[in-house]
Amino acid sequence: MIPESLRQELQRRVAGAVTPREAAVDVMKELQRHYGWLSDEAAEEAAGLLGLSPLQVEELATFYEMIYRRPVGRNVIHACDSISCWAMGGETLLRHLEQQLGIEAGGTTRDGAFTLLPCPCLGNCGNGPTIMIGDRLFGPVSPEQAGILIHELQRHGAD
């Protein structure tokens, strides 16, 4: 269950969209913010709010790489593995991040602080290799710079 205030806010946004489907990403992101990830319950909630079937929400949720259908850590690191970043050393950067966090790509650290997700294209091709932590985009990022970024986050705790 989501708080009534959030429900009303989302209903207002759906009503304001040209078609309910148009508000889907917005609704999913808000629910994700509330639940930490788009849980099954959140997907059901989204379907109800949008007037779509759970499958139709699932179609959208699994299409967008920043909608998480599995639990993720407090900080999600997206590392671009598309062609421009790959050409600029994205692969090395990803390996380095894996090593530093002690997890494989796709995994979450044991303390729940970090999830590392390779993804194709963050739209920052001119500044590869690129990573994105939360809502912040970084690039070009050397392995050393990435190390410092993570170290900072580890020191200061989540956000």
Place this chain on the structure above:
Amino acid sequence: MPIYNPKFMPKLIIDDITVEVPEGTTVLEAAQSVDIPIPHFCWHPALGKAGACRVCAVKMLDGPVRGIQMSCMLPAQDGMVVSTTDPEAMAMRKGVIEWLMINHPHDCPVCDEGGECQLQDFTIAGGHGIRRYDGKKRTHTNQYLGEFIAHEMNRCIQCYRCVRFYQGYAGGTDFGVMGRASMVYFGRQQEGPLDSPFSGNLVDICPTGVFTDKTARFRARYWDYDLAASVCPHCSLGCNITPAARYRELLKVIARRNDAVNGWFICDRGRFANAAVNAPERPRQALVDGKPVTVNEALDVLVLRVGEFLELHGPASLAIVGSPRMSLEGNIMAARLCKLLDAGALSYVGDAVQAERTMGAVSLLASGNAASLADVRQADLIVVAGCDLLEEAPMMALAARQAHRNGARVFVVGDECALDGARQELYESQAVTSLSDIPLTEAKRPVVICGTHPKRPDTAPLMAPLFGKKGLQTPVKFAFILDGPNAFGCALLGREHDAVPLSQAFAGGAIKGLISFEADLPAELTAGITVLAATDWQPTGLMQRAEVVLPCTAWVEQDGTFINNEGRAQRFKQVMRPGLPIKGLDPAGHPPRIHRNDAPGGDVAPSDRVIAMLIQRITGDTPVDGPLSGRWEGLRSLDADGEGKRLTDAA
């Protein structure tokens, strides 16, 4: 759908052949129109293009567009010079097929689609014979999608046909496409039976073996099937089908294209509800008072008993009962038998209200005002009254959805809106209380769909003002939902031969006995009436009560004609020989050790033959005219592969 100028016909050259096509035609369709095949997976005539598979590449040698192009995405334009055989285009197609095959398993020998697989055909045609890729294949977990459709996602080539059909064409919401990039998955959110009453079409439109018919799994290969053009008997619409049988067993039903009727698709009832043909309890043995006899012996006994009955009670006490699910031929012969015996009543329908409404509908359909399913699909305004389309004629609901997708407005009249179950899922509709609330004058192609079911309110008085209504841009076309594949034919025969509904025939108390042919009658209606004989291929109550039981062939085991709800006569051909399916026979008895000309359980004839044999016995040995003579002569040459013949247009 964009509107093009119908008069402008672009002229282009494809492989040295000049082709002229209506504007808006794609290069792929233009090539098909002169029998030049271009491989394609995502493009489908009913679903249009997606540009997803890249396999229909051609080379544009000259004209407004040059170089390699996708022929399904490119509208034909004046001055185009197209080559399908250019080495560059062929290399492109070969390459595309090779990478579509990268993740496709090498499981053709154990795949049910093998032999009827478009991917298999185009892989071979494209010349991709040796696999160079030796890496790991992408794999998926399959889902349980119900008892009718098997799911094998590893075979998927991402053409998107299934989801475009399921959600777009058929309005389903529980099946779709998830994920992205190399992880695209076509399925449900959670395992479970597919909700759509049109889900079986996934089997037909999937160009490979992701969706196969579970009911016919691992039973036969395409080249082993007995196949023939047939017509679905499950409702009055007469959708075209191709049943596939082997070893006297109906294995599955495939949709058959008829642009005037069902288009490319059929509903799940038509596809999956045919177990009765193979059912062990199906009557296959002629019986007299419960004792097995040959058909000839049964007929001899019947002639004697009918004679005794007529002598005792007089001809007025006998009723001959035909049926809207029997072929036109059978019903014609039933009328002839009635005349020969001078029987008191000829009846095709049990219920008086049903009979009256059907008769009313048939007499209202005159030249040009009967709406075919194609007319419904192209309508710009649809009125639904007094029927539950998904229940009574599912493909009519699907046709209405296509009109709705193209912008047609749908109105449901009367307070029976709740009956129209289709409107929630397939199209949005507006409930109105009277016809005057519907902007009929704004419509260019209005169609009214009416039910005739006796339990529903009568729509005739509501609709009467529409016939010959003045002030409309185009006269309204009508579609009536009738109660059987040949209800229209029965109404025509009933009018010709003064048939009466059976309940009315019984009302006077004069009828004491009946002979029925493929009739479904409620037990309470015939209580106290002697059933002299019954002919059927289904184990009905009448068959159990009948003194003489004469089994007959099912529609897939005979040639015949059905007249659908719009008055369209359609021929269906014999698919398989009648007889007990080999599956289920005692292995000790197969192959049979005694020579015989017919299969075990195969001593059955179509109903019209049964009646002809009976007439021949009664009249002495004069040969009996075939059923399609006299006023029905014109239907003899009906082509099962054609669009049928609309009898309402003939006048």
